[in-house]
Amino acid sequence: MKVLIIGGTGLISTGIVQALKTRGADITVFNRGQTDDRLGDVRRLRGDRSDTATFERTLAGAGPWDAAIDMICFKAEQAESTVRALDGRCGHLLFCSTVCTYGNTQTIVPTDETTPQHPHSAYGRDKVAAEQVFLRAHAEGRIPVTIFRPSHTYGPGGPVINNLGWETSFVNRLRRGLPVIVSGDGHGLWQSAYADDVGRGFAHAAGKTGCFGQAYNATADEIVTWDDYTRRTAAAIGAPEPKIVHIPTDLLLTLPPDRLQPLAEIFRYHGVYSSGKLKRDVPEFRQKTPYDEGVRRTVEWLDAHGKITPAADDDFVDRIIEQWTRLGGEFTQALK
Numbered sequence: 001m002k003v004l005i006i007g008g009t010g011l012i013s014t015g016i017v018q019a020l021k022t023r024g025a026d027i028t029v030f031n032r033g034q035t036d037d038r039l040g041d042v043r044r045l046r047g048d049r050s051d052t053a054t055f056e057r058t059l060a061g062a063g064p065w066d067a068a069i070d071m072i073c074f075k076a077e078q079a080e081s082t083v084r085a086l087d088g089r090c091g092h093l094l095f096c097s098t099v100c101t102y103g104n105t106q107t108i109v110p111t112d113e114t115t116p117q118h119p120h121s122a123y124g125r126d127k128v129a130a131e132q133v134f135l136r137a138h139a140e141g142r143i144p145v146t147i148f149r150p151s152h153t154y155g156p157g158g159p160v161i162n163n164l165g166w167e168t169s170f171v172n173r174l175r176r177g178l179p180v181i182v183s184g185d186g187h188g189l190w191q192s193a194y195a196d197d198v199g200r201g202f203a204h205a206a207g208k209t210g211c212f213g214q215a216y217n218a219t220a221d222e223i224v225t226w227d228d229y230t231r232r233t234a235a236a237i238g239a240p241e242p243k244i245v246h247i248p249t250d251l252l253l254t255l256p257p258d259r260l261q262p263l264a265e266i267f268r269y270h271g272v273y274s275s276g277k278l279k280r281d282v283p284e285f286r287q288k289t290p291y292d293e294g295v296r297r298t299v300e301w302l303d304a305h306g307k308i309t310p311a312a313d314d315d316f317v318d319r320i321i322e323q324w325t326r327l328g329g330e331f332t333q334a335l336k
């Protein structure tokens, strides 16, 4: 099977390549050659997809493909470009979308693929628009399409998230026993999937006719509260029991939005999705990597690449906790 991955060296796509190798696929990746490449023996096409004409010419010239996977499409125009490049030259096109297309505010968890999409972030809205371009190409008989919607996916090559965002100073805070913030009362629900597990889902769906025209969530089985997530992360990396400070989400969201956009758009809501449909149609997809093991490997990678910001260089969390502690004291005093 001849497979093209647009992207290919990223977090999820590295897992896809590894799993495709176990299928004996003939693999080509298209990227700029800037990201760390751990792929070994694959064919490499170099280019920037934002140079649309060259991107389309390069893909068209190197095909045909039994399957292609677009990992770096974030807009309808990019989806149109991929369709033009692959039209008539591709047996199956898989698009990496996101669960943010549902809008995160749904009240029924786990959320499955029948849930209406009402995205409230620009990211989610643009991914829905891209999905629609691909699904139209499928309906018109131009290319069989499958949509993948991963939820949060982590692994070596990416950060360890926390309930406020993705600053790696979180890891250093845990190691040093410094307080960390979890919004609300810490009972919000979360799932984090390991990149290789998600990658296996894509790789084994490629070329599978039963997946044509379908959309699939791809996430982990483990569901944790944010407090559990924080404790398990600390335990897995050998850090002391974390000092969790709960602060009301509404209060946190009155702070300047730049650092707290992930909380505003994603982490304040339950992030729990069902992968039952994908497990049914692609039985090779399942959570093989427990969170504890996955996060240990991720932190090993961050350490090896010097990517963990020291807490001393990032006082954002300290400043919030200082104000909150003072406010909490004043509040209690006022009631006495």
Ligand SMILES: NC(=O)c1ccc[n+]([C@@H]2O[C@H](COP(=O)([O-])OP(=O)(O)OC[C@H]3O[C@@H](n4cnc5c(N)ncnc54)[C@H](OP(=O)(O)O)[C@@H]3O)[C@@H](O)[C@H]2O)c1
Residues within 6 Å of the ligand: 006, 007, 008, 009, 010, 011, 012, 013, 014, 030, 031, 032, 033, 034, 035, 047, 048, 049, 050, 071, 072, 073, 096, 097, 098, 099, 149, 150, 151, 152, 153, 154
């Ligand atoms: N991680 C999550 O939690 C999560 C959840 C849901 C959905 N997703 C989706 O997952 C996808 C990201 O996949 P990933 O994790 O494999 O990717 P990634 O880690 O973001 O890496 C991006 C890949 O694309 C290449 N690339 C970036 N810009 C490029 C450009 N302009 N032209 C050509 N190549 C380019 C990079 O290589 P070079 O830098 O060398 O070009 C690299 O191979 C996105 O579509 C995202 O929406 C992620």
